[in-house]
Amino acid sequence: MNLEENKQNICSRCVMDGSDPEITYNSQGVCNHCERYDSLVQTRTFSGDVAKTELSKVIASIKASGKNKEYDCIIGVSGGVDSTYVAYRIKEMGLNPLAIHFDNGWNSELAVSNIEKTLDKLDIDLHTYVIDWDVFSDLQKAFLNASTPDGEIPTDHAINALLFKEASKRGIKYIISGMNFATESMAVRMWSYGHSDWTYIKDVYKKFGNGQSLKPYPHFSFFDLFNWTFLKRIKVVSILNYMDYNKDEAMEVLKNELDWVYYGGKHYESVYTRFYQGYILPKKFNIDKRRGHVSDLIRAGQLTRKEALKELEKETYPSAEMLNHDMDFVHKKFDYTEKEFNQIMKQPTKSFLEFKNKASKVDKIKLVLNFLRKKGILSK
Amino acid sequence: MLKTRVIPVLSLKGSGIIKTHKFKTQTYLGDPLNAVKIFNEKEVDELVILDIFASKENREPNYSKIKNIATECFMPLAYGGGIKTIEHIKKVFDQGVEKVIINSASTNYQLITNAAKIYGTQSIVVSVDIKKNIWGSHEAYTFSGTKKNKISLDSHIQNIAKAGAGELILQSIDNDSVMKGFDLKLIEKVSNQLEIPIVALGGAGELNHFKEAISHGASAVAAGSMFVFKGKHRAVLINYPTQKDLKNILN
Numbered sequence: 165m166n167l168e169e170n171k172q173n174i175c176s177r178c179v180m181d182g183s184d185p186e187i188t189y190n191s192q193g194v195c196n197h198c199e200r201y202d203s204l205v206q207t208r209t210f211s212g213d214v215a216k217t218e219l220s221k222v223i224a225s226i227k228a229s230g231k232n233k234e235y236d237c238i239i240g241v242s243g244g245v246d247s248t249y250v251a252y253r254i255k256e257m258g259l260n261p262l263a264i265h266f267d268n269g270w271n272s273e274l275a276v277s278n279i280e281k282t283l284d285k286l287d288i289d290l291h292t293y294v295i296d297w298d299v300f301s302d303l304q305k306a307f308l309n310a311s312t313p314d315g316e317i318p319t320d321h322a323i324n325a326l327l328f329k330e331a332s333k334r335g336i337k338y339i340i341s342g343m344n345f346a347t348e349s350m351a352v353r354m355w356s357y358g359h360s361d362w363t364y365i366k367d368v369y370k371k372f373g374n375g376q377s378l379k380p381y382p383h384f385s386f387f388d389l390f391n392w393t394f395l396k397r398i399k400v401v402s403i404l405n406y407m408d409y410n411k412d413e414a415m416e417v418l419k420n421e422l423d424w425v426y427y428g429g430k431h432y433e434s435v436y437t438r439f440y441q442g443y444i445l446p447k448k449f450n451i452d453k454r455r456g457h458v459s460d461l462i463r464a465g466q467l468t469r470k471e472a473l474k475e476l477e478k479e480t481y482p483s484a485e486m487l488n489h490d491m492d493f494v495h496k497k498f499d500y501t502e503k504e505f506n507q508i509m510k511q512p513t514k515s516f517l518e519f520k521n522k523a524s525k526v527d528k529i530k531l532v533l534n535f536l537r538k539k540g541i542l543s544k
Numbered sequence: 545m546l547k548t549r550v551i552p553v554l555s556l557k558g559s560g561i562i563k564t565h566k567f568k569t570q571t572y573l574g575d576p577l578n579a580v581k582i583f584n585e586k587e588v589d590e591l592v593i594l595d596i597f598a599s600k601e602n603r604e605p606n607y608s609k610i611k612n613i614a615t616e617c618f619m620p621l622a623y624g625g626g627i628k629t630i631e632h633i634k635k636v637f638d639q640g641v642e643k644v645i646i647n648s649a650s651t652n653y654q655l656i657t658n659a660a661k662i663y664g665t666q667s668i669v670v671s672v673d674i675k676k677n678i679w680g681s682h683e684a685y686t687f688s689g690t691k692k693n694k695i696s697l698d699s700h701i702q703n704i705a706k707a708g709a710g711e712l713i714l715q716s717i718d719n720d721s722v723m724k725g726f727d728l729k730l731i732e733k734v735s736n737q738l739e740i741p742i743v744a745l746g747g748a749g750e751l752n753h754f755k756e757a758i759s760h761g762a763s764a765v766a767a768g769s770m771f772v773f774k775g776k777h778r779a780v781l782i783n784y785p786t787q788k789d790l791k792n793i794l795n
């Protein structure tokens with residue numbers, strides 16, 4: 165099989181395809197993401213009675229850790245479905261969370277009003293960290309100029325850093341995360357890399373930033389992570405893995421109970437995310453993140469393969485009018501002329517591998533070996 | 545009867561917006577463009593942008609910044625900060641602003657008169673920042689609250705009205721960002737003396753405060769903290785009451 169044919173290929177179970185350059189298929193034509201899911205789903209999620217028992221155990225420990233304290237856990241809030249549903253469920257179970265919001269300068273009105281309604285109805289306190297826009301916009305622009313598809317990494321990394329920092333500062337032992345194996349099990353590192361790699365982020369900024377201090381930018385090294393997890397014993401609990409998490413059902417609950425409003429796309433509560441996933445990634449990198457998302461839902465049994473393929477035929481942007489408006493807004497926020505921005509869109513693409521990074525060398529070797537094995541170049 | 549306007553006020557500092565507390569400590573709120581975009585979608589009646597240190601730092605208005613904000617702004621925009629001359633006023637209007645606000649130059653009554661003649665009285669707003677002295681009487685300040693006016697407050701506001709200002713923003717320095725309510729005595733005192741509309745600013749923390757300001761003579765209400773902070777940690781979160789809530793409280 166040559167490379168061209170491989171590119172045309174698509175997993176026979178989910179809808180992942182050659183747009184992930186590292187995809188491999190087994191003899192049944194099932195991709196490595198599906199295989200990984202099957203091998204991990206038992207260890208990552210609980211269901212049925214076990215889920216109930218485990219959930220009440222973890223809730224009890226969280227409550228105990230917060231005895232006589234103002235809060236027993238921290239949650240990140242973005243206005244999106246996962247984080248809102250986490251807030252709803254843990255309040256229902258009697259936890260007393262402090263909500264943390266990272267304001268990166270791209271909140272949509274829907275995001276802020278969803279956050280407001282949720283916190284009001286559930287009576288949850290909020291702390292917001294507003295990142296210095298001059299610093300943060302320059303970091304985002306550095307990633308655009310670096311031409312890697314990781315333009316959302318500055319936000320993702322900062323949110324994680326912020327949650328740990330706040331937990332550490334306030335002596336809170338639990339971070340409740342909205343990550344869930346059911347609907348987002350898959351990581352495609354050639355689509356998005358660097359969530360926890362400060363070395364990579366720093367190197368991109370060093371090469372493409374205008375030299376401001378990144379001090380206001382919440383970040384963490386592996387050393388910090390070690391300190392938080394092992395010395396301070398801050399635990400991250402992905403609570404949605406303790407229940408049968410169904411996105412559609414969750415959205416129904418939020419709409420009915422909290423007046424929460426859907427914003428028309430995964431993580432589209434942020435204007436930049438909407439533009440990045442709806443325009444930059446598909447146009448410049450030929451990456452349609454929805455492909456990963458619907459593949460997750462297929463594996464979780466929440467979407468059929470046929471429905472998924474149909475979903476992918478739709479435009480990535482909710483409407484052409486919205487795209488035009490967002491485009492103007494992005495130009496203005498970044499102080500780009502149309503020409504400057506189009507120049508960036510035309511730059512040859514790169515990957516994180518061309519920058520300093522901490523993706524372990526072993527991983528790389530493994531992947532190459534696996535690839536070669538699958539191709540029959542190396543023996544098993 | 546005209547609808548009561550409810551106006552968010554954003555303070556510029558450098559490239560960002562901030563919120564002061566009693567004109568002193570500052571909280572960073574982020575990029576003005578995003579705040580304006582959110583207020584657009586919340587269908588705000590009118591927006592006030594103040595470059596609060598421009599006059600104190602002897603700067604002219606930052607015209608390109610004003611243009612950036614004005615082009616993003618769907619609602620009527622009033623701008624104040626660093627305006628000293630007719631030339632400044634002209635340039636500010638050229639950026640797409642609907643109203644200019646004169647503060648530190650407000651004792652130059654001739655400027656108000658000239659501006660009102662050229663641009664119409666409805667587009668010239670004067671704002672007066674007021675602090676109580678130790679005997680509890682109100683005194684007007686300029687230059688970010690650092691310089692006390694020589695002229696008495698009563699004479700000052702009457703001169704402003706006579707000079708032809710279209711409306712007066714009455715801001716309490718003492719109540720700035722305290723969110724416990726407006727200085728109602730001040731509103732009552734000033735509105736009793738003037739025919740022009742008074743916009744109350746400084747102290748709003750809940751919808752009921754708006755009602756109080758109106759019943760004490762304000763024609764419109766404005767707020768900073770209330771529309772940018774949430775809850776006991778004063779978490780930054782842009783918000784604005786729904787039209788329904790406003791109707792319920794103000795009618």
Ligand SMILES: [Zn+2]
Pocket residue numbers: 175176177178179180194195196197198199459
């Ligand atoms: Zn697959």
